[in-house]
Each structure stands twice: as structure tokens, then as C-alpha cells.
Amino acid sequence: MDKVRRIDRLISLTKVLSDMPNYLFSLNYFCELFGTAKSTISEDILTIKQVVHQAELGTLETVSGAAGGVRFIPGKSKEAAYKVLSDLAEQLSTPERIIPGGFLYMSDVLFTPRLMVEIGEIFMNRFQKLAPDYIVTIETKGIPLAFMTARAFNLPLVIVRQGSKVTEGPSVSINYVTGSTKRIQTMSLPRRAIAAGSRVLVIDDFMKAGGTAQGIAELVQEVNSEVVGTGVLVATAEPAEKLVEDYQALLILHEVDQHTKKVDIRPAIY
Amino acid sequence: MDKVRRIDRLISLTKVLSDMPNYLFSLNYFCELFGTAKSTISEDILTIKQVVHQAELGTLETVSGAAGGVRFIPGKSKEAAYKVLSDLAEQLSTPERIIPGGFLYMSDVLFTPRLMVEIGEIFMNRFQKLAPDYIVTIETKGIPLAFMTARAFNLPLVIVRQGSKVTEGPSVSINYVTGSTKRIQTMSLPRRAIAAGSRVLVIDDFMKAGGTAQGIAELVQEVNSEVVGTGVLVATAEPAEKLVEDYQALLILHEVDQHTKKVDIRPAIY
Numbered sequence: 001m002d003k004v005r006r007i008d009r010l011i012s013l014t015k016v017l018s019d020m021p022n023y024l025f026s027l028n029y030f031c032e033l034f035g036t037a038k039s040t041i042s043e044d045i046l047t048i049k050q051v052v053h054q055a056e057l058g059t060l061e062t063v064s065g066a067a068g069g070v071r072f073i074p075g076k077s078k079e080a081a082y083k084v085l086s087d088l089a090e091q092l093s094t095p096e097r098i099i100p101g102g103f104l105y106m107s108d109v110l111f112t113p114r115l116m117v118e119i120g121e122i123f124m125n126r127f128q129k130l131a132p133d134y135i136v137t138i139e140t141k142g143i144p145l146a147f148m149t150a151r152a153f154n155l156p157l158v159i160v161r162q163g164s165k166v167t168e169g170p171s172v173s174i175n176y177v178t179g180s181t182k183r184i185q186t187m188s189l190p191r192r193a194i195a196a197g198s199r200v201l202v203i204d205d206f207m208k209a210g211g212t213a214q215g216i217a218e219l220v221q222e223v224n225s226e227v228v229g230t231g232v233l234v235a236t237a238e239p240a241e242k243l244v245e246d247y248q249a250l251l252i253l254h255e256v257d258q259h260t261k262k263v264d265i266r267p268a269i270y
Numbered sequence: 271m272d273k274v275r276r277i278d279r280l281i282s283l284t285k286v287l288s289d290m291p292n293y294l295f296s297l298n299y300f301c302e303l304f305g306t307a308k309s310t311i312s313e314d315i316l317t318i319k320q321v322v323h324q325a326e327l328g329t330l331e332t333v334s335g336a337a338g339g340v341r342f343i344p345g346k347s348k349e350a351a352y353k354v355l356s357d358l359a360e361q362l363s364t365p366e367r368i369i370p371g372g373f374l375y376m377s378d379v380l381f382t383p384r385l386m387v388e389i390g391e392i393f394m395n396r397f398q399k400l401a402p403d404y405i406v407t408i409e410t411k412g413i414p415l416a417f418m419t420a421r422a423f424n425l426p427l428v429i430v431r432q433g434s435k436v437t438e439g440p441s442v443s444i445n446y447v448t449g450s451t452k453r454i455q456t457m458s459l460p461r462r463a464i465a466a467g468s469r470v471l472v473i474d475d476f477m478k479a480g481g482t483a484q485g486i487a488e489l490v491q492e493v494n495s496e497v498v499g500t501g502v503l504v505a506t507a508e509p510a511e512k513l514v515e516d517y518q519a520l521l522i523l524h525e526v527d528q529h530t531k532k533v534d535i536r537p538a539i540y
Contacts, residue, residue, distance in 0.1 A: 010277060011321040014284040020384060051281040099439040107438060107460065111429065113421035114290060139410045140429060144417045151383035159381065159410060168377060169369040190377065 009034050009044050017048070017060065017072040021124075022154035026069040045070050056080065073128075074121040074152055081125070084118045085267040089251055092234075095261035102256050104263065106234070110141050110205055113148075119250065120148025123203060123231045126248060130228045132201035134158050134194055136220065138187060138212060142205035145233060149203045158200075160216055164188045172222045176215030187212075189219050196224040207232040207249065210242035217244065234265070279304050279314050287318070287330065287342040291394075292424035296339040315340050326350065343398075344391040344422055351395070354388045355537040359521055362504075365531035372526050374533065376504070380411050380475055383418075389520065390418025393473060393501050396518060400498045402471035404428050404464055406490065408457060408482060412475035415503060419473045428470075430486055434458045442492045446485030457482075459489050466494040477502040477519065480512030487514065504535070 013030065030041045049060035058075040062068070076084070088109065097105045109115060135153065137146035138160040150157040163186050164173055173188035194200065200220050202213060217227040235242070235249035254264040283300065300311045319330035328345040332338070346354070358379065367375045379385060405423065407416035408430040420427040433456050434443055443458035464470065470490050472483060487497040505512070505519035524534040 007277065007280060007317065008321050008324075011280055011284050011318055012325045012327065014281050015288050015322065015325075015327050018285050018288060019387070023384065047277065048281055051278050052285065054278070055282045055285075057282065057285050099437065101437070103437040103439075105437075105439055105460070105462070107429070107463065108426065111417070111420070111427040113417065113424065113427070114293065116417075117289070117421070140413070140431065143410070143413045144427065147381070147383065147386075147414045147417060150381070151387070154383065156378065157381040157383070157414065159377070161410065167369065167371070167373040167375075169373075169375055190375070192375070193377065 006044070009036070009041075010047060013041075013044055014048055014052075017070065018058070018074075020072070020154065021058075021074050021121075021152050022071055024063060024069045024071045029069075075125055076118075076121060081122050082267060084115075084122065085250055088115065088119075089265045089267055092251070092265050093263045095263065097263060098256055098258055098261060100258070102258055104234075104253065104256055104265075106205065107141060110233075111144055113144075116144050116148040117151075119145055119233060120150075120152045122250065123149040124152035127201050127229050127231060128153075130201060131199060132228055133198040134200050134225075136160060136194075136200050136202050136216060136227075137204055138162070138216060142203065142233075145205055146203040149201075149231075153201075158189065158193045160187050160189050160219060162187060165190075172219065174215060174219050174222065176211060176218070178209070178211045187215055187219060189223060191223065194220070194223045194225050198225040199228045200225055202227055202230040203232075204230075205233050207235040207242065207247065209239055210244045210247070213247065214243040235268075276314070279306070279311075280318060283311075283314055284318055284322075287340065288328070288344075290342070290424065291328075291344050291391075291422050292341055294333060294339045294341045299339070345395055346388075346391060351392050352537060354385075354392065355520055358385065358389075359535045359537055362521070362535050363533045365533065367533060368526055368528055368531060370528070372528055374504075374523065374526055374535075376475065377411060380503075381414055383414075386414050386418040387421075389415055389503060390420075390422045392520065393419040394422035397471050397499050397501060398423075400471060401469060402498055403468040404470050404495075406430060406464075406470050406472050406486060406497075407474055408432070408486060412473065412503075415475055416473040419471075419501075423471075428459065428463045430457050430459050430489060432457060442489065444485060444489050444492065446481060446488070448479070448481040455485075457485055457489060459493060461493065464490070464493045464495050468495040469498045470495055472497055472500040473502075474500075475503050477505040477512060477517065479509055480514045480517070483517065484513040505538075 052058050056077045059073045062070045135150040136158045147157050168190040170191045171188045213230050220227050230247040232249045234251045237254045249268050252268050322328050326347045329343045332340050405420040406428045417427050438460040440461045441458045490497050500517040502519050504521045507524045519538050522538050
């Protein structure tokens with residue numbers, strides 16, 4: 001009977017912890033949930049910790065002290081992350097994806113939940129050390145990706161809007177020049193979206209010259225906060241000099257040739 | 271030794287299955303992963319099935335036959351769903367949320383991953399029987415919510431854009447009149463985003479008169495597909511007659527009064 005109950009707890013604990021990545025559960029929460037002693041829960045957690053570690057499914061982190069508890073941190077091996085990215089690069093390399101104007105159709109990939117869960121976890125692993133307070137992106141296509149990154153971090157997402165929106169209340173806005181098309185555009189952010197003095201991680205789907213990322217950094221400064229990192233799913237190889245210096249791309253787009261129907265996109269090497 | 275291995279499998283299985291809701295894993299996949307016989311995996315799955323059912327964490331569904339396997343379907347009890355919604359209604363009822371013009375600031379809630387995971391699962395449970403092929407939303411604020419619904423269903427998301435976008439390839443577009451502001455606007459959809467003959471579930475954050483939802487339904491018809499259901503997080507009580515007949519709202523916004531600073535928002539009763 002006791003054995004069965006332990007299995008029940010282990011299954012429920014695994015489910016609850018992995019459903020809420022980076023959320024710190026107090027041990028008391030689980031003691032009440034299962035009607036057991038703290039020492040029992042601690043043993044259960046140790047078991048799960050060893051299993052997820054061995055199976056390379058992530059890390060269970062225990063935080064001691066009164067405000068302590070346990071949280072699940074998703075994580076992949078370097079090889080597993082590389083496999084996700086090279087599969088994705090292959091999927092993006094088909095000639096049917098080339099759109100007149102030399103663009104690459106990526107929406108289907110960007111809007112597939114299973115893929116974005118994985119990309120979100122890869123970004124979280126890459127930027128974990130920066131300890132951001134918010135994930136920030138700009139509408140539209142990068143939102144699912146940025147939201148899954150926010151989920152992996154257990155952080156709020158903030159979406160920068162094109163133009164100004166009346167339904168968002170008082171906003172700050174800036175004009176910026178997109179690096180590639182050289183057009184002047186406006187982007188805005190509700191004042192209340194980011195607390196002053198925050199650390200911001202910018203996540204977007206695509207970077208060409210980096211004008212948008214530079215604009216976001218300026219906008220974040222306007223609310224007295226700081227961009228501590230920038231991650232994009234795809235960056236173009238050209239121009240090699242981007243307007244932001246410090247960014248990480250997961251995939252590099254080397255070439256889209258409308259005539260030869262060739263797409264050359266590969267995982268970035270770090 | 272054997273006992274330890276069983277616990278290892280149960281923990282890993284729970285993690286893998288609950289990470290990918292509604293994804294059908296073949297039993298062979300797990301046989302190879304753990305190097306065990308099919309009968310052993312079947313027993314493990316039965317154990318997990320009983321535990322998640324008892325703990326009201328969802329359902330494990332086994333599909334027999336050559337193309338069969340096992341999938342995890344998230345699910346809450348009616349009481350748990352109602353609690354999520356009434357907590358959310360309370361959170362949305364604070365006077366600070368009232369924006370000049372009588373709008374309600376909801377972005378922080380809409381962009382909080384933990385909350386949207388729950389709302390996505392509630393929508394999935396409500397609309398499961400409609401067996402949609404795609405989740406469709408319109409930019410911008412409903413995207414995280416619609417994406418989490420897509421994740422719970424394991425379906426692709428399609429985002430309708432305001433205006434037309436050159437980076438999306440050939441598109442269909444329609445003009446529509448927003449029910450509340452009576453302005454003519456354009457919305458568009460890449461032709462390749464939805465296969466002809468598909469069943470579409472529309473998910474959005476807010477509905478007032480229903481003009482946007484009506485527009486999406488027309489746009490979906492243009493690509494020879496059909497809207498089989500519409501779900502919104504918040505619908506206003508007035509106008510009671512919406513432009514779409516068949517929709518479900520999770521919360522009803524009865525009143526936003528700028529003078530008395532009163533917000534009256536409550537879970538819808540079904």
C-alpha cells in the first residue's frame with residue numbers, strides 16, 4: 001500500500017513540477033497536497049531529480065531556507081539542442097518556402113507549438129545566467145516563440161506594438177529606422193508594462209540589419225530599464241555587421257536565391 | 271534493482287507525455303527508449319493513467335491498432351476550471367485597470383505564461399468535440415492565449431494579419447467593419463496557411479460586437495474552410511446580440527465605469 005502511494009506521489013509531482021518550469025513550489029505545498037511529511041517529499045524530490053538528470057530531461061533545483069522550495073528547470077544536452085536546430089534548418093531549406101522578394105516563409109514553423117516549446121527552452125538555457133525580469137518581443141511573428149521562452153523562464157512577456165494603441169493606456173514610443181528597408185516607423189510600449197530598473201531579454205524571430213532590435217533597446221531605456229541580451233531564431237549572414245553588437249542567433253540564413261531556388265540556412269556554432 | 275527501473279520509467283514517461291499534450295506516441299517509441307517489452311510499457315501507462323485520473327490532472331488515452339499509441343489529454347475538473355476563471359475575474363476587477371476610453375488593461379494577464387497555459391487547457395476541453403484542424407486568431411493580444419490553446423490541442427496556430435504582409439507570400443484578404451467602432455479595416459491570411467476543407471477554431475482575447483470574429487469567419491470561407499467554433503476569453507455583456515451567433519466566452523464584462531471606478535467582470539455560466 002505504501003509503495004503504491006509513493007508511485008502516485010512521484011507521478012503527480014513530476015507532472016506538476018514539469019508543467020510549470022522555473023516556478024518555485026514550497027515543500028509545504030506538496031506536504032499539504034499529499035498529506036505527508038516534509039522528509040518524505042524531500043526523498044521523492046531526490047528520486048525525481050536523479051531520474052530527470054540521468055534521462056537528460058532537465059534539472060530539479062532545490063532552494064533551501066524559509067522562502068525555499070523546489071523548481072524544475074528544463075534543459076537539453078548540447079547534442080539534443082543541436083539536433084532540434086539542424087532538423088529545423090532542414091525543414092526551412094525547401095525551395096517552396098521562397099517568397100517573391102527573397103523572403104523565406106517561416107510562419108508554419110513559428111506557429112507550431114511543439115517546435116516553439118523546444119526553441120523556448122533552448123533560449124532559456126542560453127540566457128539563464130543573465131537573470132532577466134521580462135521577455136520582450138515586437139509584434140507579430142516572434143510572439144509565440146518569445147512566449148514559450150517566457151514560459152520556460154516563468155517570466156512575463158511584454159509585446160512592443162507597431163504604432164500606438166489606445167487600449168493600452170499611457171505609452172512611450174520612439175521612431176526607428178528599419179536597418180534593411182530604411183523606412184521610419186514607430187514602436188510603442190505601455191508605461192506600466194515594465195517596472196523601472198528591470199533587466200530585459202529581447203527575443204525575436206528574425207534579424208537582418210538589427211534596426212528593430214536597436215529600436216527595442218532604446219524603447220526599453222525610455223522606461224529606465226536595460227536590455228541585457230538579445231536572441232533571434234534566424235539571423236541573416238549579410239550584413240555581417242548588425243546595429244546591435246551583442247546578440248545570439250540560433251540559425252544563420254546564408255542565402256535565399258530566387259533564381260536557383262536555393263536556400264542555405266544552418267545552425268549557428270557557438 | 272527492477273523496482274528502481276520501474277520508477278525511472280514512470281517518471282520519464284510522465285514527463286515526456288505531459289510535455290506534449292495530445293501528441294500520439296507509439297508504444298514502440300517508448301519500448302526503444304527504455305529497452306523494454308511492450309507489455310511492460312502498457313503496464314506503466316496503466317499506472318500513470320490511474321494516477322492522473324485520480325489526481326484530476328488529465329486523461330491518458332490509449333489508441334489501439336497499428337497506428338495507435340498513447341497520448342496525454344490535459345483536463346481539469348469543472349470546479350478547478352471555475353476557480354481559475356473566478357481568480358482571473360478578481361484580478362481583472364481592480365480600478366487601476368481602467369484606461370481612459372473605458373477600456374480594461376489586460377495585457378499583463380494575457381502575457382503571463384502560467385495563466386495562459388490554464389486558459390488554453392480550458393478552451394481545449396470546451397472545444398475538444400469539434401475536432402478542429404487549426405486554431406486561428408488575429409494579431410496581437412490574443413496570440414499567446416491562442417497559441418497555448420493550439421499547444422493543448424497539438425494543432426498549428428494561424429495568425430490573421432491586419433492589412434497585407436509581403437513576407438507571407440500570396441494572401442487572401444477581406445474588408446470588414448468592426449462592430450464597435452464601425453471603421454472599415456482589412457485582414458489577410460497567407461493562402462498556404464490553411465489547407466482547403468479544414469475545420470477551424472477561432473480563439474481571441476476580447477469580443478464586443480463580434481465584427482472581428484465575423485470577419486475571420488468570412489476570411490476562412492475564402493480559403494474554402496469552415497469555422498466550427500469561436501472562443502473568447504472576455505465578452506462584453508452589451509451588446510447582447512453579437513454579429514456571430516455561436517461563440518463561447520469564459521468571462522463576461524458587465525461594466526467598466528470610469529467615474530465610479532467600478533469594474534464588473536465575472537465567469538460566464540454554462
